[in-house]
Amino acid sequence: MLFSGRFFAIFFVFSVVSALDTVVDLGYAKYRGQSPSNSTVEWLGIQFAAPPVGDLRFAAPQDPVKKDGIQSANQHGPICIPTELYPIPSGRSEDCLYLDVYAPAQTGNSSKLPVFVWIQGGGFNSLAGPNYNGTGLIKAADNGIVVVTINYRVGPYGFLAGEEIKKGGSINNGLKDQIKALEWVQKHISKFGGDPQHVVLGGASAGAASINLLLGAYGGRNDGLFHGAAIDASSFASMRNVEQSQFTYNNLVTRTGCASKNDTLACLRNLDIADLQRENINTPLPNAQNAPLYMYGPTVDNDLIPDLTYRLFHQGHFIKVPVIFGDVTNEGTTFVPKNTSDVGDADTFIQSQFPQVKLEHLAKINELYLQPNQTQDFPNSGPYWRPASNAYGDIRYTCPGMDMSTVFAKAGAPSWSYKYDVQDPDTVKSGVGVPHTVDINAVFGPDYISGDAPASYRTSNAPIVPVVQGYWTSFIRSLDPNKHRHSRSPEWKGWDSGKGHQRLYIRTGQTKMETVSTSQREKCDYLVSIGEALWQ
Template identity: 50%
Template sequence: MLSLRALCLLSLFKLPGARAVDPLVNLGYSSYRGVAHATGVTEWLGIRYAAPPLGELRWRAPEAPLPSDSVIEADTHGPICLPTPGTNDTTASEDCLFLEIYAPSQASATSRLPVYLFIQGGGFNVLSSANYNGTSLIQASEMNIIVVNFNYRVGLYGFLASQEIVDNGNTNVGLLDQRMVLEWVQKYIYLFGGDPSHVVLGGDSAGSASILLHMMAYGGRDDGLFQAAAAESATFGNMLNISESQYQYNAVIERVGCGYDKVQDTLGCLRLLNASVLQANNWNIPYPSNGAGAGAPIYMYQPTIDGTFISDYTYRLLQQGSFVKVPILFGDDTNGGTIFTPQNTTTYAEMDQFMVDQWNALTPAQLQTINALYPPADIYPNSGPLWRTVSNAYGEMRIMCPSLAIGSAFSVYSTAGSWIYRYNVMDPEEMAEGYGVPHTVELAAIWGPENVVWRPYNVASGTAPASYFPGQVNAAIVPVIQGYWTSFIRSYNPNTYRVAGSPEWDQWTVYGKERIVIQTNATVMEVVDYGQQSRCAWLEANGILMQQ
């Protein structure tokens, strides 16, 4: 049943002169016909926001789509972008720059509803949260928001960097794709009932890291593209500069027959190749500095310090206050590292090798300190005795401590508001398997379990954890977290429209270090325990040296 607030809003839409948006929307360059559903939400799927990034447009900033006179039926998801390592996924394509819009069917061109613009994750090497349906979030907001999600180039196609690309192309084109969507929203979202002056960035994992990179882009320049950000499990990966990334380019051109000894224009040669050839030769390799016995990083292609879009390491820019000051909501999961780390880890030597495989600047002295900070932890069946130990180290270094550092930097340099969370909803199956409360599992609650494809460690299941669905043990957390998120999207504060009975979410301060712990029927504020505070303080102090 709709609330009184929603009924009042719907009645306003029916006043003379406030016509609902027609599913057929003319963007100037193309017209798209969306689909109005009985849920009260209209969907526009597969809207092209940029030209196909093929051939000469590989490793270049996105360009405007070519105009079309035909009406395009916006009822089918566009293909997602090609991943690294290369796969034979038939749902992926190099022609992948599409976005999707979900809006209340009764919204009008004058509604000016808040916009939630979501940047999906996947380690910058794959798109792991594509095609999430915004219906549940819109309903939770009492039909008061619009949801946008989209694809962007990843892996080899999005983040290959070299001097050749600097000379005849663009670096960080995956981030430039994202930037183009932000600009697209400014131009066109009013046609769907959205307010271009009220855009809240959302994102998970690499999508959350992307949010921070947009806040820091061009030295923290504010282009007015967003007014707040709600981010889940931001990751601080290994950041290289152009010269440090050159080995990746050199390896690719050799594999595909475009090496320096074969052609003069190696980049031109790469641009002539069919994508199937690139995908067949698209895999990760170890950092050259790591020597014999090293393994490849989980995510090799990462945003590159190029001196323009990205001017320095994330930690340094945070410490300098070089970012756009807007209200933020950041957080992570209690066991953020478990889905990434080798379950057969048995010795500290194996743990050290895994860590340096991910961050090649780690020194023996730093590894020794990390080993001391992370003693042996719980042991689970069918896993090595140090699996949870390496998971704790990786999870805090890459995901969990960055959230605390972000909260502290914003609380020092900004008065806009900073809210931090720890997600601690325990799914029985995940707990039994030893994953605990794993990376980005909160997406199942934020979007509604029926709207996500999750569980990256168990792709075959393709669904959210069973305990989140109606009638199950964690179903009650869905309205609570949706209340906080949609309140933040609508008012830049998670408390304004939170669900009745939900506790007040206090702001983070560098001195108090209080965050909310989101858990089924037991959500509560907590002070970060001293152990995590001290570990994170050391990791943050060494973050620049470790190339984060």
């Protein structure tokens, strides 16, 4: 018995040491992670593709370069350079194709845990939520998942388009970076204890748009890169094809002094990054009066993106996997100028974002959203700020998300929908209400995001965090938000479960199922009907 006990002790110590071994060999490099607590191990700043610099600027992502020795994975990689930020601050670089991995400390490298890959937003012109920490989600999942967060190129670095780019470079490189990262997950995540056959995508705003585009990539070709998706604020921007995008290339060539060169693409590639970034600015889109919120974005290239998002999904060209779609109550308030004082201001803003909009479209939108009895007064704002925000939020986010819920349900894929209405006293008082992507604070936990969470998420709204995390981690673990949900939360019924458009209404102390109002459905029916005309 003494020998048996000593053997057990030795085996136990060896097992723990093995579980905490943080050096992972990826073939092209070895990375040593760190364990900031006894519960998780993190590997920060893993390079998943070659630096997209020099001749690889405006090119599809390539395999990562080989590195000798053991690399310290103890700090985040640089963030990709956004549009309209000059001079380039520290911590941002063209060499930015890095990812982070978070895993439970005691599970061992040979475990097969579900994997959650987070794609951050930022309108495809910035990375708005870099370096989220997966520790909170792992704890909420009872140490039962692995979390991966990724960078991808944005602005012209990721989404410049034109004939020259098509011939000498690559279109939609930001999305191709995401695919490269997902291919990396398939090849390597098992070395971190993750299961490549159980990968769930998550993303908000442009991250949500990315997931929709990945679901419809190559006309819905399933390459087995993921198996479910939780999509927050589906962002359906106005898209362009390569020909329509030529002006962005021509304008950048003109501003950088490359117009006189025989090979304008080579000239752009040879520019010092500071000189190129100086000219990385927003300009009005054709048929618009003002510059849009976001200048660059995914392009219909008849390949990776074969058609408009609405058209692809309505024709059934998408991967059928379990999905969650949802939005916050006030999707538009952080985008529309607060001084919007009349219908003309509101319509000009909408036209600048959707330059294909027709006068009859604006007339109907004005009828639905911009009547005098719908105006509201909030501090330091124009009376049409909130009505215009309601219109823009529905056009770009809420109605596309509801439509996607319907599309998946009709296709027989498990589909859940939610409305997030957690009230923070400060944002409600200001008129911002429940703003775009504020629900990420509940998904990751207020201590694990970049930036500051509303103060109430640590006080009066703290109870909503375990409820939301219960649903999300249950979905990550089982592709069902109910199986492991928080013990005091209601069953989340599917979008089409025999009672029509049902969704989960999320509010502290009041979470429940609700049916979407007739008024909201009628507005969305119209906005979805003109989606293709708006090039969404």
